[in-house]
Amino acid sequence: MSLLSALLGCLLMFPFQPVFTAERIPPQVEARMRGSSYPEEGTPEIRLEDLRYLRLSYYDFNGVPQTGEMVCNAAIAQDLLEIFRSLYEAQYPIRSIRLVDDFGGSDDASMLADNTSCFNFRPVPGQRHLSRHALGMAVDVNPYENPYLDRAGVIRPPEAAAYADRSRDFPHKIDRQDLCCRLFLAHGFTWGGSWAHSKDWQHFQK
Numbered sequence: 046m047s048l049l050s051a052l053l054g055c056l057l058m059f060p061f062q063p064v065f066t067a068e069r070i071p072p073q074v075e076a077r078m079r080g081s082s083y084p085e086e087g088t089p090e091i092r093l094e095d096l097r098y099l100r101l102s103y104y105d106f107n108g109v110p111q112t113g114e115m116v117c118n119a120a121i122a123q124d125l126l127e128i129f130r131s132l133y134e135a136q137y138p139i140r141s142i143r144l145v146d147d148f149g150g151s152d153d154a155s156m157l158a159d160n161t162s163c164f165n166f167r168p169v170p171g172q173r174h175l176s177r178h179a180l181g182m183a184v185d186v187n188p189y190e191n192p193y194l195d196r197a198g199v200i201r202p203p204e205a206a207a208y209a210d211r212s213r214d215f216p217h218k219i220d221r222q223d224l225c226c227r228l229f230l231a232h233g234f235t236w237g238g239s240w241a242h243s244k245d246w247q248h249f250q251k
């Protein structure tokens with residue numbers, strides 16, 4: 046038997062197994078976070094013990110099931126497990142779910158890569174106060190197709206300016222009818238797309 050047919054046989058014997066788990070931050074994940082999404086020396090605003098490491102399966106933009114990683118506040122871990130399981134069951138397309146640490150802790154780089162993520166200890170872009178992401182209480186979904194339009198009219202990521210025109214229809218657009226939006230609202234989150242003074246169509250927070 047060739048190697049290829051042996052591999053195919055394995056794939057058929059072991060079909061994709063979706064995973065939805067939450068655990069305390071494992072040491073190897075903490076090592077990735079320190080000095081990146083989490084301050085090297087820690088911070089009084091959020092303790093690592095209050096964060097959870099999630100593994101979440103999803104369907105990518107090619108309709109292929111994948112399993113990603115997310116760090117969130119323990120207070121919303123159960124919500125996220127339920128929301129992302131529902132999205133998986135509906136085969137809702139998500140580009141990727143990776144830790145922002147895979148992008149050097151850069152929110153801009155993560156957004157540009159259209160990456161769905163949650164925890165990042167950082168201020169609101171262009172401001173000094175902490176974002177809800179700094180507490181692991183906010184999730185950004187498919188951020189490239191659903192950019193952030195701040196009060197000053199600046200679009201983040203700037204490359205996604207065409208997607209700030211919400212009168213257009215296009216794939217992966219989050220609006221009120223969107224399943225992801227409905228699930229987050231049903232779990233008591235607020236949606237950045239309904240803010241009055243800025244629009245953050247990718248953003249759900251509790």
Ligand SMILES: [Zn+2]
Nearest residue numbers: 183184185248
């Ligand atoms: Zn956000």
